[in-house]
Amino acid sequence: MKGNVIVGQSGGPTAVINSSIAGVYRTAIDRGAKKVYGMLHGIQGFLDEKYVDLSDHIRNDLDVELLKRTPSAYLGSCRFKLPEIHEDRDIYEKIFGILDKLEIEAFIYVGGNDSMDTIKKLSDYAIVTGHDCKFVGVPKTVDNDLALTDHTPGYGSAAKYIATSTKEVIRDGLALTYDKEQVIILEIMGRNAGWLTGAAALARSEDCDGPDLIYLPELTFDVDKFKKKIGELLEKKKCVVVAVSEGIKVADGRYVCELSEGINSVDPFGHKQLTGTASYLAGMLAAEFGCKSRAIELSTLQRSASHLASRVDINEAFQVGGAAVKAADEGETGVMVILERVSDDPYQCATAVKNVHKVSNVEKLVARKWINKEGTYVTEEFLDYVRPLIQGDYSPVMVEGLPRHLYHNNKW
Incomplete structure (x- = not known):
């Protein structure tokens, strides 16, 4: 990578959402990004030019491991809906002006349906205006209702x-x-x-x-x-x-x-x-x-019980964060990283990318065939789908009997 990367979080937190931030940071640094910025409180904070250089806060491998085990949204979140481009072009010009000032090559956004709507609108604006910044979504939601991906990081935990x-x-x-x-x-x-x-x-x-x-x-x-x-x-x-x-x-x-x-x-x-x-x-x-x-x-x-997080979930959250940076570095934009189940026994998942237009504002529901005839229970097929996602654990880093999280003193 030749430029800088910025990452943000949006919507409700999960026990592993910060593992995706760790994956973005580690992969961006490994691929040569000059700086990795974190937008504070998502796109809403970004509009107020609130962001940090993550290298000031993630200083070593222990910090990366602590971040993977830290619940809630480390960078702060928001629930902010961007207007349609034709409704308020000024807000898009402001966003892209800040991106240019920070020399952002890749904009990574971690979230669910509404967050993917943000990626869709920003990537569409970039295409219309000929801007070369890449926009990639990272799936996150405990609800597991994102389309196209086998499941979402956060659900397993x-x-x-x-x-x-x-x-x-x-x-x-x-x-x-x-x-x-x-x-x-x-x-x-x-x-x-x-x-x-x-x-x-x-x-x-x-x-x-x-x-x-x-x-x-x-x-x-x-x-x-x-x-x-x-x-x-x-x-x-x-x-x-x-x-x-x-x-x-x-x-x-x-x-x-x-x-x-x-x-x-x-x-x-x-x-x-x-x-x-x-x-x-x-x-x-x-x-x-x-x-x-x-x-x-x-x-x-x-959504906050990181002490009981699934190892599979933490690893996959880290994996999709890294895959988003890789996709942007290889020229992809207007996409969301997805998980594709390769095998049930042994359980294996791989990453791919899908056009965000096919993901945003589309809800994936539990199939009727996975609910019993009376509508009072789920089927064994449902449980076979979920069981691999809850396996394993990451031992918290314990200090004085309590789990230690990565924290900051800034009033973000």
């Missing part, structure tokens, strides 16, 4: 955390059901795609029966059928555990959490803020059956 937590919640529930029946509702992230909620089924193993019911947003949720199913289960066992996606909807299109007026706002992309699904269902069941009920919302723990 979140799935591992969910399956582990589900096992532990089940074990805890069994200890507290001596005198009265209990229903536990686990609320798991997933607006339209149920990949994370389906991962709760991984808890079913030799030492655990797993959750009794699993409901994904891909199918309509029937409240009456749900209550009937719970009633049947309570006749057979003391403790019932259910995993539900936060985005499950009833037949009229309302989110279940809206039944209790749980939605109060929308984000900059117009997405409703979802919360309260488990609380609504737990309260309803307590009133219906007179049983104990407990609502557990895993919330941001699903």
Whole structure:
């Protein structure tokens, strides 16, 4: 590489998103980049000319390893939607003016659907204006809903955390059901795609029966059928555990959490803020059956539990970061790096690139054939797909009994 590289992060963090930053940094340096900049708080911060020279913060191999094990977005994130080019050409001229000032050869953006929309618009503008900067997207999302890629970095670690937590919640529930029946509702992230909620089924193993019911947003949720199913289960066992996606909807299109007026706002992309699904269902069941009920919302723990990250996930996050730099250095632009599953046994994945126009704003949902006929559980085929992604671990660097992260003192 002859010029400089800049990398940013956008959208919700994951337990391994910083491993992609480490992959970008290491590969860019190895391929001869003069400087590797990090934009602070994504494209929104970049517009305010907030960026750092990453060599001032990643000083040695230990820092790289710490970064790979650090949760959240090290550079800060944002949820900022670029306007269409014809709507506000000035904002694009400003962005490209900053790119020219920093002598940026490659612009790498780590994120999900909305982030790939940013890559699409910037690469389109570069083509229209004849600008030679390369724009490459790096996949990231715990939701696993990006099109074309076999899976997204971040999903495997979140799935591992969910399956582990589900096992532990089940074990805890069994200890507290001596005198009265209990229903536990686990609320798991997933607006339209149920990949994370389906991962709760991984808890079913030799030492655990797993959750009794699993409901994904891909199918309509029937409240009456749900209550009937719970009633049947309570006749057979003391403790019932259910995993539900936060985005499950009833037949009229309302989110279940809206039944209790749980939605109060929308984000900059117009997405409703979802919360309260488990609380609504737990309260309803307590009133219906007179049983104990407990609502557990895993919330941001699903995406921040780097202490339980999958080794496969960390390695692949690093791999796609490096592949993005390689693609840009070889002349690719307007693309996203994808993972292609080469083999299930032994598990192997390779990287490739796909046109970002075929990725941005397209959601990959759980296939109907991977959900059972009743719509109350996932199939073995689903579990065969997920299991390889949760394998292995990276031991945290422990200091005084707690994991050490790469940190900075700047008020970014």
